[in-house]
Amino acid sequence: MxxxxxxxxxxxxxxxxxxxxxxxxxxxxxxxxxxxxxxxxxxxxxxxxxxxxxxxxxxxxxxxxxxxxxxxxxxxxxxxxxxxxxxxxxxxxxxxxxxxxxxxxxxxxxxxxxxxxxxxxxxxxxDYNVSFVYNRNNPKIAKGAHSIAEIDKPGVTVAVMSGSAQDKAITAVFKQAQIMRLPGNDETRLALMSKRADLLADANTTNMLLTEAHPDWAVAIQPNPPLAQxxxxxxxxxxxxxxxxxxxxxxxxxxxxxxxxxxxxxxxxxxxxxxxx
The missing domain is CATH 3.40.190.10 (Periplasmic binding protein-like II)
Incomplete structure (x- = not known):
């Protein structure tokens, strides 16, 4: 801590x-x-x-x-x-x-x-850290990805709530992927579900809700080492x-x-x- x-x-x-x-x-x-x-x-x-x-x-x-x-x-x-x-x-x-x-x-x-x-x-x-959720059928995201380097790539779009702690955290480490800043949680989830975004960056607890609600397609990435603990x-x-x-x-x-x-x-x-x- x-x-x-x-x-x-x-x-x-x-x-x-x-x-x-x-x-x-x-x-x-x-x-x-x-x-x-x-x-x-x-x-x-x-x-x-x-x-x-x-x-x-x-x-x-x-x-x-x-x-x-x-x-x-x-x-x-x-x-x-x-x-x-x-x-x-x-x-x-x-x-x-x-x-x-x-x-x-x-x-x-x-x-x-x-x-x-x-x-x-x-x-x-x-406590808090940042995790990422993606659609398991998205070919842009390698299965088993666990590091920022594996997802920070050109052509990848990451949705995040503007002004949030996770926004600041990913802004500091993502150099190649595009960051899509949206006003709220509903908008970021919709961006992921509509496939306008490839990844959703959010609090680990919040993303757990998404993966448990949609186990058929939603997969979480917990960066190692933890991001923004x-x-x-x-x-x-x-x-x-x-x-x-x-x-x-x-x-x-x-x-x-x-x-x-x-x-x-x-x-x-x-x-x-x-x-x-």
């Missing part, structure tokens, strides 16, 4: 600083981060960019699900004792919207050095008080250690697979 020392420090803070008194903060309106501000407003705003099974949105009802959505909902309702509102966004805007106070937490963000320059992160809820956490603004970060870290750490996160992941995966039948 990357930056383990930072995680250890945050976890330690969560148990020693959580008892600190959080200083009073102004309302949402002036952009000051802090749970007192959230409590005064009476609502925790969760920035939501869709990426199953982390964050999912029912296109008919607009209702959010997925294990990070549940973590954000539970934190707001059970820890802060406020209502929870999900604010729809994209991966291109997930950091900027947090910085500009459009929401209080960004969900399911990969903790990267680039993002750490702009925002802070909670303790991690899970990172931690996935909540994004929070830089001006969030340390005591407030400790409250969030304590909550996340307890959800991980109790097995609640793993249970939420399994539930989200099962829900996604059921909706694809």
């Amino acid at each position: 990357v930056r383990l020392s930072r995680f250890v420090r945050q976890t330690f803070l969560s148990f020693v600083a959580v008892s600190c008194v959080v200083a009073s903060a102004p309302s949402h309106a002036d952009g000051t981060a802090g749970w007192e501000s959230v409590k005064e407003a009476g609502v925790l705003r969760c920035g939501a960019a869709v990426a199953p099974p982390y964050v999912m949105r029912d296109p008919k009802t607009g209702e959010y699900s997925g294990f990070f959505s549940e973590l954000c909902r539970n934190f707001g309702q059970n820890v802060l004792k406020v209502k929870v509102e999900f604010v729809d966004t994209t991966w291109d805007n997930i950091v900027a919207g947090l910085q500009s106070n459009k929401w209080d937490l960004s969900m399911a963000l990969n903790d990267t050095p680039e993002r750490e320059k702009a925002i802070s992160f909670s303790a991690p809820a899970t 990172q931690e996935v956490a909540f994004g929070i603004r830089k001006d969030t008080p340390a005591a407030d970060i400790a409250v969030l870290n304590k909550y996340v750490s307890e959800q991980v250690s109790s097995g609640a996160v793993n249970r939420l992941i399994k539930t989200s995966v099962q829900s996604m697979l059921a909706s694809n039948k």
